Amino acid sequence: MEDQQIIIRNIEAVQRRIEKACVKAGRCPNEVTLLLATKTVPVEKILIALESGCGIIAENKVQEVREKYTSLAHSPHVNHFIGHLQSNKIKDLLKYNISCIQSIDNFELAEKLDQRLSITDRKMNIYIQVNTSDEESKYGVHPAEALSLIRQISLLKNVQITGLMTIGILSNESEKVRTCFKLLKNLQKQIIEANIPNVSVRELSMGMSGDLEIAIEEGATTIRVGTAIFGQRPTPDSYYWTEYESHNTQ
Numbered sequence: 081m082e083d084q085q086i087i088i089r090n091i092e093a094v095q096r097r098i099e100k101a102c103v104k105a106g107r108c109p110n111e112v113t114l115l116l117a118t119k120t121v122p123v124e125k126i127l128i129a130l131e132s133g134c135g136i137i138a139e140n141k142v143q144e145v146r147e148k149y150t151s152l153a154h155s156p157h158v159n160h161f162i163g164h165l166q167s168n169k170i171k172d173l174l175k176y177n178i179s180c181i182q183s184i185d186n187f188e189l190a191e192k193l194d195q196r197l198s199i200t201d202r203k204m205n206i207y208i209q210v211n212t213s214d215e216e217s218k219y220g221v222h223p224a225e226a227l228s229l230i231r232q233i234s235l236l237k238n239v240q241i242t243g244l245m246t247i248g249i250l251s252n253e254s255e256k257v258r259t260c261f262k263l264l265k266n267l268q269k270q271i272i273e274a275n276i277p278n279v280s281v282r283e284l285s286m287g288m289s290g291d292l293e294i295a296i297e298e299g300a301t302t303i304r305v306g307t308a309i310f311g312q313r314p315t316p317d318s319y320y321w322t323e324y325e326s327h328n329t330q
């Protein structure tokens with residue numbers, strides 16, 4: 081089969097999975113947004129997905145944004161950023177049309193982003209990435225520190241917290257995965273109760289190719305899917321998700 085047929089077929093299959101999970105959870109399918117995680121995926125394949133009606137894409141590395149986004153600019157869509165962001169790459173990232181950074185997990189990064197945005201009087205939505213799986217190597221703020229981080233960031237004028245993001249534990253035991261998503265949902269409740277000015281965490285970005293059903297059952301509003309649509313990636317996820325990058329790139 082051609083790339084185009086495969087991608088279209090895969091998108092339809094994911095949409096059916098979303099619908100089924102929503103029915104099971106008593107939710108409406110249009111409460112769940114499908115975001116395409118496009119790391120390592122070439123421009124041609126991303127364009128096929130955009131033409132098939134997918135509206136949001138996201139990269140993990142500024143390098144890939146730089147390589148791809150100029151060629152995608154003429155195809156209507158929204159860009160998010162979901163990878164570990166080094167503060168010295170913020171300036172470069174902001175040259176591209178990014179609407180939301182989902183991976184903010186420390187104050188220094190938020191502050192630098194805020195400063196950069198203020199130069200052009202620009203505002204940006206951000207999500208706070210939480211490490212719900214308790215794996216030391218993974219990015220994300222520790223759940224116990226999330227509320228105080230959010231209070232701190234809420235004082236910045238040019239970034240607006242609109243959601244929370246997490247990567248569930250990679251495990252065959254669905255209850256372990258579910259625990260991660262429940263934790264994020266509970267955190268959302270706590271933050272809403274805290275009623276912090278300038279903060280509204282209505283978005284819960286959680287669930288990927290392998291665990292999107294569980295995430296939807298636990299309240300995901302955005303699921304981030306790569307493999308189920310574009311196929312297996314050549315690089316291991318540890319290259320993107322953990323601090324051990326240099327060991328895994330070869």
Ligand SMILES: *Cc1c(COP(=O)(O)O)cnc(C)c1O
Binds near residue numbers: 162290304305306
């Ligand atoms: C790669 C990636 C995804 C998608 O993972 P798949 O298992 O390929 O669906 C989701 N979120 C983040 C942060 C990612 O890096």
